[in-house]
Amino acid sequence: MVIFSWLADFIAYRLFHLDEATRLGEAVHFFIEDVTKIYVLLVLMIYVISFLRAGLNTDKVRSYLSGKHRFAGYTIAAGFGAVTPFCSCSSIPLFLGFTSARIPLGITMAFLITSPMINEVALVLLGSLLGLKFMIIYTVTGLIAGIAGGAFIDLIRAERLLMPIGRQALAYGEAGAASIASQELKRKLTGMQRHQFAVEEFTTIFKRIWIWVLLGVGLGAFLHGYIPEGYLENFLSGGDWWSVPAAVVVGIPLYANASGIIPAAQSLIAKGLPVGTTLAFMMSVVAASFPEFTMLRQVMKPKLLLIFFLMLLVFFTLAGWLFNILI
Amino acid sequence: MKIEILGGGCARCAQLYGSTQKAVGSAGLDAEVIKDENFETIIKYGITSTPALVVDGVVKSSGKVLRPAEIISLLNG
Numbered sequence: 489m490v491i492f493s494w495l496a497d498f499i500a501y502r503l504f505h506l507d508e509a510t511r512l513g514e515a516v517h518f519f520i521e522d523v524t525k526i527y528v529l530l531v532l533m534i535y536v537i538s539f540l541r542a543g544l545n546t547d548k549v550r551s552y553l554s555g556k557h558r559f560a561g562y563t564i565a566a567g568f569g570a571v572t573p574f575c576s577c578s579s580i581p582l583f584l585g586f587t588s589a590r591i592p593l594g595i596t597m598a599f600l601i602t603s604p605m606i607n608e609v610a611l612v613l614l615g616s617l618l619g620l621k622f623m624i625i626y627t628v629t630g631l632i633a634g635i636a637g638g639a640f641i642d643l644i645r646a647e648r649l650l651m652p653i654g655r656q657a658l659a660y661g662e663a664g665a666a667s668i669a670s671q672e673l674k675r676k677l678t679g680m681q682r683h684q685f686a687v688e689e690f691t692t693i694f695k696r697i698w699i700w701v702l703l704g705v706g707l708g709a710f711l712h713g714y715i716p717e718g719y720l721e722n723f724l725s726g727g728d729w730w731s732v733p734a735a736v737v738v739g740i741p742l743y744a745n746a747s748g749i750i751p752a753a754q755s756l757i758a759k760g761l762p763v764g765t766t767l768a769f770m771m772s773v774v775a776a777s778f779p780e781f782t783m784l785r786q787v788m789k790p791k792l793l794l795i796f797f798l799m800l801l802v803f804f805t806l807a808g809w810l811f812n813i814l815i
Numbered sequence: 816m817k818i819e820i821l822g823g824g825c826a827r828c829a830q831l832y833g834s835t836q837k838a839v840g841s842a843g844l845d846a847e848v849i850k851d852e853n854f855e856t857i858i859k860y861g862i863t864s865t866p867a868l869v870v871d872g873v874v875k876s877s878g879k880v881l882r883p884a885e886i887i888s889l890l891n892g
Contacts (some may be wrong), residue, residue, distance in 0.1 A: 545878060546863035578864045578878070580823065584854060585863030657858050786854075 492528075496521035515713025522617070522705045522751065527698070529612045531690065537608040538689035541571055542682040546582055549599070554589045558642065561595040566634030569602030570627070573693070579780060583787055587654065590661035593646050598638030601800075605630040605775050609697060610746035617708075617754040626767065629807050633775070637799055649792035657787075697747040704751030711755035732768050732808035736801050739772030741781075749773050763815045768808025776800055816846040816890070817872075822865030823852040830880045831866040838886035846890075 496517045500506050506513035549568045553561060579600060586596040606627055614623040647658060677685075753770050757763055781793055788796070818835060822828030832850050839846045860869060864878030868886070875889045 547877065550863050578825075580854065581857050581865045581867075582863050584858050585861060588858050588861060653854050653858075656855065660858055 492521045492525040495524055511713040515709045518712045519705055519709035522708065523702060525616055526613060526701055526705065526751075529616055530609060530694065530697075530701075533608045533612045534690045534693050535686045537571075538686035539682050542685040543677045544572065546572065546578075546585070550586055550589050550591065553586070553591050553595060553599075556595075558592060558595070559639075561592065562598045562635045562638040563631075565595045565598040565638065566602040566631045569599040569634055570606035570631065572599075572603060573607060573689075579783055580786060583784075584653070584657045587657040588660040592642055593650075594638035594640070594642030596638075597641045597646075597796075598634040601637045601775060602630055602634035604745070605633070605771060607746070609693065610750065610774070613701075613746060613750040617751055618757070622763075622767075625811065626771070629767070630771065630775075633771070633800075633803050633807075636803065640799055641796075644795065646792055646795070649789045649795075651787050651789060654787040697745065700745060700748035701751065704748040708751045708755040711752075711759060715755075715759050729809070731762075732765050732812065733801065733805045735765050735769035736772045736804045736808065739769045739804075740776050740797060740800060741778040742773045743777035743779055744773050746774050762812045764808040764810065764812030767811055768804045771807070772800060772804045775804075816844060816870065818846050818848045818890075819856070819869040820848065820850050821852075821857055821860065821862060821867040821869060823854065823857075825865060827880050828852075828866040831868065834881060834883045835868065835886055838883035838890070841883060842887045842890070844890065 499520050500513060500517040501508060504516065506516055508514070508517075549565075549572060553565055553568070556564060583596055583600070586599070587593065611623055611627070614626055647655075650658070749770050753766050757766050776797070781797075784796070785793060818839070820828060820832045820835060822831070828850070832848070835848050838844075839848055857865070857867075860867065860874050862874060862877050866880065867877035868875045868881065868889070870890060881889070
């Protein structure tokens, strides 16, 4: 990682003739070092992960999950959620497709909760900006959120709270009418096809996120250079019990992906926001959003949406409190 | 031939619809291209991600925006 620091030295101090001791110099250096490091790691990680997961799609996940025992199902679904890329625009077809294949609602929800939270982009950002320990904590918490959330949804028998179209999907499943007939279910991929897929994946993902990384790190660089260390501690000390749920309530409706929020989180921690509070805020921003709720509104009754919201609120708050105490 | 593009109002669905029309046009096929945003159809075909391309009632592809050339080879194959 020294090479990125060296590159930033060169650009900020030699090319732009900025003074190392000034705030501007420090902020620019921070920005260049982080952006170049993250971009390079992202290129590598997205390529490698895409190469490995080429051929895995939601159809395969579904055929794998259908007929699994419930408790194994939650865990496997959360795991698949982590490795499958997710777009909130796909949540309705996924929901309907899984439900009509007789996959219990909770297992589908486990997938839907984990999928936006954990992916290679989030892992690269967490690992390089906040460290390995934080990355592991985030991943484990995200998986548990999916598993626990899914189990809870089944426990309250949430099928009762589906909109007519959701019930229709259920009915299809019970009648055994849903055809799990995808052309690609059994297709074997060659190395070349995997490579092509990985390049394509990489291009689409990178196109979508590069600007967010830039903005997130830019905000981080600003905070880094211009706000004194520990500044936020004055406002949000870890002692205030309500600061965690407040951060979660603000975070859930917000719409941002991991690529924008994680770089900013790094600076928030450095400026004194407690780790648990930051983690809780980050997760609630990434896991759910107002647009996703309006999407899910089409298949779920308002009551179920409210339960979903409260469930995330309680879980992220508990996680935030726990990490504020532990770390 | 009847080609259905399934998926409710997402940007990628519109892209697939566009490239399918292009494919049909450039290959000079006698095909009817329909956009279907109805969730019931999605359930019926058992699709898990959109946009999906259905040709004469058979799901040929889902969750992908295909290029016109790929669509032509799917239609021929």
